[in-house]
Amino acid sequence: MEDGVFAMDLVDATYIATTHTHYWLHSNGSKPTYGEVPRSGHFLFTAPHDTMLEIGGQKFHGRHDTLKLHPIRLTYGETTSEQLQDILDRLGVKENDVFMDLGSGIGQLVIL
Structure with a gap:
């Protein structure tokens, strides 16, 4: 985990796990927009080629047709x-x- 960010390229998305609470989204050369990381700290990222996600000093470039951030909710169950x-x-x-x-x-x- 580098700079509080772990990432892994999957077939059609990038899996990101982070301790950071926000990210910056750069799209088509426009001014970056601020976004909240899901509470779990885990999400899947897909974006067009002209889009980049910046989180914790790391940059992830889009390699898909549409922009989507899918939160992943991790639960391990409870101890009864x-x-x-x-x-x-x-x-x-x-x-x-x-x-x-x-x-x-x-x-x-x-x-x-």
Whole structure:
């Protein structure tokens, strides 16, 4: 990941994952427009040849017929109370042990 941006060319789009919150879109030599990166930080980008997306110091040139930015919503599911109880039972967690919920929103747990 360079400058907070990971990109991979796919068959008909460019996949972008970033920690940045915005991008600049340059189209046909006109003044660039500001855009918000989807909350997930992941999206697919397609654009005409005269269009360029700039994000985190990296530039991505269009190679398609139409401009589209498709947000990708990534979810990993949640940890249910039943799953948590099973984890605690398997680990032998006792009453005085510490459990920390890091609030990542993706069901990842830390047990100390």
